[in-house]
Amino acid sequence: xxxxxxxxxxxxxxxxxxxxxxxxxxxxxxxxxxxxxxxxxxxxxxxxxxxxxxxxxxxxxxxxxxxxxxxxxxxxxxxxxxxxxxxxxxxxxxxxxxxxxxxxxxxxxxxxxxxxxxxxxxxxxxxxxxxxxxxxxxxxxxxxxxxxxxxxxxxxxxxxxxxxxxxxxxxxxxxxxxxxxxxxxxxxxxxxxxxxxxxxxxxxxxxxxxxxxxxxxxxxxxxxxxxxxxxxxxxxxxxxxxxxxxxxxxxxxxxxx
DNA sequence: CGCCAGGTTGTTG
DNA sequence: CAACAACATGGC
Numbered sequence: 001x002x003x004x005x006x007x008x009x010x011x012x013x014x015x016x017x018x019x020x021x022x023x024x025x026x027x028x029x030x031x032x033x034x035x036x037x038x039x040x041x042x043x044x045x046x047x048x049x050x051x052x053x054x055x056x057x058x059x060x061x062x063x064x065x066x067x068x069x070x071x072x073x074x075x076x077x078x079x080x081x082x083x084x085x086x087x088x089x090x091x092x093x094x095x096x097x098x099x100x101x102x103x104x105x106x107x108x109x110x111x112x113x114x115x116x117x118x119x120x121x122x123x124x125x126x127x128x129x130x131x132x133x134x135x136x137x138x139x140x141x142x143x144x145x146x147x148x149x150x151x152x153x154x155x156x157x158x159x160x161x162x163x164x165x166x167x168x169x170x171x172x173x174x175x176x177x178x179x180x181x182x183x184x185x186x187x188x189x190x191x192x193x194x195x196x197x198x199x200x201x202x203x204x205x206x207x208x209x210x211x212x213x214x215x216x217x218x219x220x221x222x223x224x225x226x227x228x229x230x231x232x233x234x235x236x237x238x239x240x241x242x243x244x245x246x247x248x249x250x251x252x253x254x255x256x257x
Numbered sequence: 258c259g260c261c262a263g264g265t266t267g268t269t270g
Numbered sequence: 271c272a273a274c275a276a277c278a279t280g281g282c
């Protein structure tokens with residue numbers, strides 16, 4: 001995190017001058033370290049410093065993948081119940097899932113919503129590792145980044161965000177995760193057009209942040225934190241840590257005068 | 258009660 | 271390819 005990359009290209013110009021790393025630093029100062037991805041411990045999902053900095057083992061990688069699927073358009077609190085239920089039923093491991101009937105799996109993950117679809121997605125992902133890596137979850141790491149990404153995207157139910165979450169948080173690969181929060185925040189900051197597609201936003205961020213996996217992991221988590229608190233569908237700009245960079249607040253101030 | 262949540266797929270014009 | 275429906279539970 002030594003270089004400060006300037007924003008070289010904007011889809012819609014924001015008159016204020018700032019860099020993405022400045023934004024991330026502001027967010028971290030405000031929200032503190034996020035320590036993603038959370039891992040299950042004693043029936044809870046904990047954001048531990050050690051989870052954030054160490055390489056995850058195969059079991060932890062698999063748990064992150066399950067969480068990445070379960071949290072699709074679903075709040076994390078609902079996902080925790082499902083993960084805890086899976087653990088209780090001894091269904092948290094790849095080996096258990098590959099042998100578990102889909103309808104049984106569906107009932108266990110019921111609390112995270114879309115549970116029939118998600119059970120199918122989890123089964124397809126388990127079969128992907130069976131067919132391509134003989135069940136060795138850690139062996140996805142043998143592939144290049146683009147091959148690994150292509151492989152995950154070929155699985156039914158794994159789209160770009162889920163694939164990138166898996167790559168960034170389970171495998172520590174250098175890919176930025178673009179989600180609804182990221183899109184909304186960057187749109188409010190007038191850095192991207194609302195119609196910009198996933199890859200366009202991903203490349204924009206990757207081209208303007210220092211290439212550092214831990215930074216990517218932390219930055220994405222911080223965007224989620226901001227999206228949940230200030231940069232909501234109806235933005236709450238009062239006391240927003242990014243107000244000095246954002247046109248939303250300028251408009252508010254102007255209209256107040 | 259209505260809206261929203263760390264998306265993806267399938268269908269339609 | 272853009273827009274839309276379907277998928278579903280739980281929190282506020």
